[in-house]
Amino acid sequence: MLNADAVSVELGGRTVVDKVSVTVAPGEWVTVIGPNGAGKSTLLRAVAGLLPYAGDITVAGRPLAAMRPRERARRVAMVHQQPVVPPGMTVYDYVLLGRTPHVPPLGREGAADHAAVAEVVDTLDLGAFADRRLDTLSGGERQRVFLARALAQGAELLLLDEPTTALDIGHQQEVLDLVDRLRAEAGLTVLSTMHDLAIAGEYADRLVLLAAGRLAADGTPREVLTEANLAEYYRARVRVLHVDGIPVLVPVRRRPG
């Protein structure tokens, strides 16, 4: 579905992403991890077509660079880390903005767009919120609305930039379980970035570890989340246990003496 080959991104004269290659198979969930400043979000933004990059990115076999913005928006949808919440806008109207790439440039939304929004609102169980103002919702509810707006785009590739950073663990699971369900039901392919390694390992099929803009490791959570990798790239002292085959991280405090 997604093929990024030797992608580099320069921001303000500094190479933030350095020849990183990532592939995501259809229906797969790949999560990019790495310490602060490793270039995770920058890589995602390049894949979304929001930043100029060097290298090749293809989505469903089509080169990203050859797509016009509207076509790109119909194939790739992104949920940003801290989306702008327009004051006063209702949930329904916000989700409806997701239909923009399907609305003719000088036209307005048609019945098909309203039907698509109604379906997304239904799927994400947002019916009770549809007429509420987005800026009155809680963090977890908002995150579901952001997701709904991205889904309304009808894209096959969903990019999630730190989708759960602001949420408590219960709401993190709620949102990520939802993404997992949609992936199965709607045939979505997911590329995300995540801060919380335990959560990242639990939900992703594969992890990609970036460090200082370079690809440091790529594999299953079990292969990537090793004590050695975490010590080298995160400068973290961690014991890695395995519960039901899933790596579990236990931070180890430096004890005096």
Added chain:
Amino acid sequence: MKTRPRGRARPRWIAAGLLVVGAAVVLGVAIGPVSLPPLGVALELLDRLPLVDIDSGLDETQANIVWLLRLPRVVLALLVGGMLALAGGCYQGVFRNPLADPMLLGVASGAGLGATLFITARAAGFPAAQGVLPIAAFVGAVGALLLTYLVGGVGKGGRNPTRLILAGVAVTSFLSAVQTYVQQRNAEAIRQVYSWLLGRLAVSGWNDVLTVLPYVAVTAAIVLTLRRELDVLTVGDDEASGLGLHPQRSRYLLLAAASLGTAAAVSVAGLIGFVGIIVPHIVRLLAGPSYRSILPLSVLFGGAFLVLADLLARVAVAPGELPIGVVTAFAGAPFFVLVMRTTRQEAL
């Protein structure tokens, strides 16, 4: 879940806007030194519609007052008020700033300088008709816009909305300084310059209406066509790009259209403040935050507001006349406070 008609101004607000415009036009035409019966005025206006044939009961003199004296001025007020309010709503959306004013990018100071130069040149014997003043103001306004655009692109990093605003500030203060200098050197023209600056709706038959009409029409067509994009821009440039738009391109197009329309309005009516900021906000408080309602409703309510303000300017100190800019601020500010108090929406 129920589906509602979305994405357009709610019909009841459009109907209310049209009703207010109609009432304002009838009042504006009926009231003056010679009072005309409002019903007769309404019928007289309807009579001119295609396929309508009614006897208004007005005699020929009264009909002439309607068609040659009062209606041109009322229509000019509609166009100027609608234009300023539309441009203000557009600027607020483009800059995502509720304080954005359609004169932010130097239009006002450019028009002011153009008018001042013209008035002083005429006082010094330059052979030109008074009717050319709007053209001088328009040239000044457009010149100032170009200057702002050029200054905004100076230096590294290129143009962006913030730099444009800063450039507008620089151009405005520079041109204002030049204008003040010219004024001081030509003390005898000061009175005329001030009377122009404070805004007034000229009464030169239908000429001024025909002067601004093409600009207002083009601006309204562009801005109203792009009003859905303004809604998308409220989620930020990144996400607007992600949704397939060219946010910067839309911004420049909207700014150019709104500025050109403002320049035309200012050149025939002087610097009428307040309408461009307050009308879109009143509409937002009443009809919600979508630009798809705000913009068309701003045209209607802005036009009606200026017709009524002009009426007040004509009758308050009759037979004298108040500058209309004074009336818009004096009447508009308390009204705005009233709307803020009586609505529960925190749309600002």
